[in-house]
Amino acid sequence: MTPERCYPYATVLPVLVVVALFTVYPLLYSAHLSVHENVLTRPLDHDFVGLQNFREVVTGYYFWRSLWSTAIFAAMAVAAVALYGLGTALLLNQALLGSALLNVVVLLPWAIPTVISGIIWRWIFDGDYGVLNGLLLVTGVVNRYVPWMSQTFTARLCMVVAHVWKQGPLAAVFLVAALQVIPPALYDAAHIDGASRSKAFRFVTLPYLKPTLALVLIYETIVAIATFDLVYVMTGGGPADATAIIGWYAYTEIFRFLNLGHGAALALILGVMLLGLVMIYLRAFRSEDAA
Amino acid sequence: MTGGRARRLERVALNVACLGVAFFILAPFVWMLICSFAGEAELTRRPPVFVPTPPTLANYTFIFTGQLPRDPARHGIFVWQTSQEVRLLLPALRNSFIVAMSVMAANVVFGALAAYSFARLRFHGRRSSYAFILISRLMPAVAVAIPFYAIVQQLDLLDTYRALILVYLAFTFPFTIYFLSVYFRYLPAEVEEAALLDGCSRFQTLVRVVVPCAAPGLVAAAAFAFMTAYNEFLFALLLTQTIAAQTMPVLLAAVATNPAVSHALLAACVILAIIPPALLALVLRRYLTRGLVASIAR
Numbered sequence: 165m166t167p168e169r170c171y172p173y174a175t176v177l178p179v180l181v182v183v184a185l186f187t188v189y190p191l192l193y194s195a196h197l198s199v200h201e202n203v204l205t206r207p208l209d210h211d212f213v214g215l216q217n218f219r220e221v222v223t224g225y226y227f228w229r230s231l232w233s234t235a236i237f238a239a240m241a242v243a244a245v246a247l248y249g250l251g252t253a254l255l256l257n258q259a260l261l262g263s264a265l266l267n268v269v270v271l272l273p274w275a276i277p278t279v280i281s282g283i284i285w286r287w288i289f290d291g292d293y294g295v296l297n298g299l300l301l302v303t304g305v306v307n308r309y310v311p312w313m314s315q316t317f318t319a320r321l322c323m324v325v326a327h328v329w330k331q332g333p334l335a336a337v338f339l340v341a342a343l344q345v346i347p348p349a350l351y352d353a354a355h356i357d358g359a360s361r362s363k364a365f366r367f368v369t370l371p372y373l374k375p376t377l378a379l380v381l382i383y384e385t386i387v388a389i390a391t392f393d394l395v396y397v398m399t400g401g402g403p404a405d406a407t408a409i410i411g412w413y414a415y416t417e418i419f420r421f422l423n424l425g426h427g428a429a430l431a432l433i434l435g436v437m438l439l440g441l442v443m444i445y446l447r448a449f450r451s452e453d454a455a
Numbered sequence: 456m457t458g459g460r461a462r463r464l465e466r467v468a469l470n471v472a473c474l475g476v477a478f479f480i481l482a483p484f485v486w487m488l489i490c491s492f493a494g495e496a497e498l499t500r501r502p503p504v505f506v507p508t509p510p511t512l513a514n515y516t517f518i519f520t521g522q523l524p525r526d527p528a529r530h531g532i533f534v535w536q537t538s539q540e541v542r543l544l545l546p547a548l549r550n551s552f553i554v555a556m557s558v559m560a561a562n563v564v565f566g567a568l569a570a571y572s573f574a575r576l577r578f579h580g581r582r583s584s585y586a587f588i589l590i591s592r593l594m595p596a597v598a599v600a601i602p603f604y605a606i607v608q609q610l611d612l613l614d615t616y617r618a619l620i621l622v623y624l625a626f627t628f629p630f631t632i633y634f635l636s637v638y639f640r641y642l643p644a645e646v647e648e649a650a651l652l653d654g655c656s657r658f659q660t661l662v663r664v665v666v667p668c669a670a671p672g673l674v675a676a677a678a679f680a681f682m683t684a685y686n687e688f689l690f691a692l693l694l695t696q697t698i699a700a701q702t703m704p705v706l707l708a709a710v711a712t713n714p715a716v717s718h719a720l721l722a723a724c725v726i727l728a729i730i731p732p733a734l735l736a737l738v739l740r741r742y743l744t745r746g747l748v749a750s751i752a753r
Contacts, residue, residue, distance in 0.1 A: 171657050172578035175568040179628050180584055186625035187591040190602030197601060255473050260466065262473025269480050271743060275736035276729045277686035279704040283711040283725060284483045287490075287718055295486050298502030309501065329483070334747065341748040390595050393688045397708050411597045424601055435598035442593045 194435075197428035204422035217429040221417075227430070229405055230413035237320060237409050238388040244328045245384045246377065249335025256336060257343045274333040282397035285326035289313055316406040319399055323407055326394055331387060335380045342376035343369070386441050389434075410434055484729075490722035491515070494524075495531030498718050514723035518544055530719070537715035540706065544724050546698050547706035552731075554616055554702060555684040558623045562631045562680035563673055569628075570635035571661050575647070585632070592629035596689055604693050614696045622694065623684040630683075631676045634746060638672035639665060675746040678739050682732055703728050 198218065201211045221227050252270065256263050273281060288296050291311030300306045312318045346369065354364040392411040395401060401408035401416065408416075414434060418427030490498055491514055493507035513524040518541050524530040572578070573585050603622060612618035642665065650660045666673065688704040695701045707724055710716055736743065 168656065172572040172576040172581070175565075175572045176578075176584060178565050179569040179588065179632060182621065182624050183588050183591050183628055185606070186599070186603065186622060187594060189606065190599035191594070193602035193605060194599060251472075252476050255469065255476060258469055258473075260470055260473060262470035262477070266473045266477050266480075268737070268740070269477055271736040271740060272484070272733055273480055275682060275732040277688065277704045277732070279686075279688045279708050280725055280729055281483075283707060283721065284487055286711065287721070288483060288486065293499050293501070293503060293718070295503060295505075298505070301502050329479070333480075337744055337747050341744075390597065392597060393704075393708075396688070396692075397711055400712070414597050415600075418601060428601055431595075431598040431600065435595050438595045438598075439593065 194428045194432055197424050198432055200425060202424040202428075204424065213425070217425040218433070221426055221429045221433065226405070226408075226413060230408050230410045233320075233406060234389055234409040237323065237391070237407065238385055240320065240324045241327045241331075241388040241391075242381060242384045244324055245331050245335050245388075246381055248328050248332040249339055249380060250373075250377070252332060252336035253339035253343055256340045270333050270336060272333075273330050276330075278330060278393040279397050281326055281330040282394045285322065285329070286313070286398045289322045289325075313399060314403045316403060319403055319406050323394055323398055326398060327388065327391065331384060335384065338376055338380055339373065342373050346372045382441060382444060386438055389438060389441075487722045487725050490719055491726045493719050493722075494526070494529035495534055495717050495719045496529050499531065514717075514719050515727075517720065518542065518723055518727065531717060534715055534717040535720065537713065538710065538717040538720050540710050540713070541717075541720045541724050543698050543701075543706055544703070544727065547701055547703045548728065550616070550698075550700055551685055551703040554619045554623065555681045557616070557620045558627060558684040559677050559681040561620070561624055562627050563677050566628060566631035566635055566676060566680075567661070567666065567669075567673065570632050571639055571657075571665060573632065574636040574639035575644070576657070585636075588629050588632055591625075596626075600689065600693060603690060607694050613694060614700045616700055618694045619684075619691060619700065619702065622690050623680075623687060626687070627680045627683050631680060634676050634679070635669070635672060638669055642668050671742055672746075674739065675742040678735050678743060679746060682735065685732060 199212060199214055201209050201213050201216075203209070252266070256267055256270065288294055289312040291297070291309060291313055294309075294312070296312070297306070297309040301309065310318070312322050350368045351364055354368055359367065389409070390411055391409060392415065395407055395409060395412040396415075399407040401412050410430070411434065414427055414430040417423050417430055489505070489507065492510035492512070493504065494511060494513070497504035497507050511524075511526075511529070513526070513530055516522050517524070517535065521542055523532070523535065573581065607613055607618045607622070610618070612621070646668070647660050647664055650664045651657075655663065685702075686704065687702075688708065691702045691705045692708070695705060698706075707721075707728060710721055710724065
């Protein structure tokens with residue numbers, strides 16, 4: 165082959181090799197682990213156990229508990245990110261001084277590591293010395309410090325706030341882009357037809373926003389379900405496993421209980437769940453394309 | 456006129472709402488900044504001292520030089536001793552930088568080469584390899600944590616920069632390829648054709664004609680790759696064991712989950728650690744926004 169004909173293969177190959185090394189092989193390896201006994205505290209037993217790991221995981225108490233915690237966290241987080249993102253996007257789309265200011269800072273939380281956003285919010289919500297408690301005390305809203313992070317509901321809420329702070333900007337940026345392609349003539353037409361601003365929002369803005377909003381919702385669901393860093397630094401899964409969502413649960417199976425078989429089975433279940441969501445995501449996107 | 460007044464009121468309300476959101480975004484940063492100039496004793500009061508007077512540089516001095524504060528009572532000398540790990544922040548930041556810069560450079564070079572081929576050339580397996588690279592990104596990270604560890608162990612790369620760089624390349628290549636090939640496809644093809652007619656090879660065309668035109672896209676792709684590598688936590692936690700390769704998020708997570716941590720020292724660490732990505736986000740705002748918007752059509 166001439167150099168010119170080799171050129172495309174030579175340029176694509178390095179990328180392909182790196183990606184394949186960390187995709188195909190790991191998946192096969194995970195599948196292998198999941199059907200064998202593999203507990204690090206019993207290093208000599210590696211029997212083939214079929215689907216036993218899956219059965220043990222799925223019938224376990226903690227699995228359903230963590231699924232429940234995951235569902236609660238994901239539901240709250242996705243709804244909050246969508247609302248906050250939409251609100252911020254509508255504000256960013258105005259011709260105001262405030263919008264210009266907001267535009268400068270909006271990406272900041274998105275840019276910093278999730279671990280750090282967890283550290284910051286954990287310190288703000290701290291039950292002993294947190295600044296939130298300090299402010300509420302000074303303003304007289306509470307008369308003694310509230311242990312936000314040690315109560316089931318408030319701990320979940322704290323995590324959602326940290327998550328929204330970090331993830332919201334991304335949703336807002338996507339939605340602004342969608343808002344900007346709405347032809348202004350449509351609003352003029354709605355105005356001439358006597359539509360109120362809320363009606364214009366409902367019948368002009370929302371239909372245009374719908375595809376992007378759907379994508380944001382599904383993308384954010386995936387992100388929320390796969391959350392790990394925040395749990396690690398903020399709550400360690402507590403209190404009483406209230407924030408032990410499934411990614412964290414898989415991690416503890418592997419690294420606390422050293423049960424690689426269980427961990428791999430769990431990870432694959434999580435993978436299939438996320439893949440299912442991705443399929444829905446892609447299908448939604450394709451049907452929007454066709455429309 | 457009532458209409459004008461209502462309109463003015465609405466503008467005020469919207470401006471206030473903007474300020475409210477900006478406050479929500481900025482307040483956590485501001486509080487960390489304040490804490491980083493405070494003594495531990497001021498932060499462990501109820502309520503805390505909201506404005507430390509006078510502000511002290513002792514936290515930063517300790518991180519940089521290891522010098523203990525002159526005013527031990529204000530700084531809670533006990534928690535300083537249990538927070539010695541913050542002295543490792545600078546080596547951890549150096550590790551983060553080396554890894555993130557390497558990932559960024561490799562993404563720009565190999566990513567641009569491959570993306571250009573995907574965008575402009577016809578060759579066997581083009582569609583399938585492109586689809587494969589994009590789909591690989593949908594794989595959830597936790598699902599392959601153990602195998603990644605095993606691969607890195609087999610390559611004898613545990614606790615090295617190279618392991619992290621390899622893994623992050625596998626994470627960042629898909630987005631870079633997607634992003635740049637879309638970008639390249641939107642460039643006018645005529646200039647490239649002229650260069651090819653003048654006897655340039657594909658590689659020369661890429662370097663001399665395409666790269667200068669695509670500079671904004673390359674900058675955005677580089678920034679994304681840098682941030683992904685700089686911010687990653689799970690795999691850095693798994694694949695590194697000592698400060699020889701431990702990156703900043705791993706170190707800060709360890710410091711922060713220590714129950715006897717000095718919050719003033721931790722705050723100073725956070726401020727130092729977020730400077731690079733925060734600067735990138737502020738300076739490259741426009742490029743990044745455009746890139747993010749392109750990425751949703753993944």
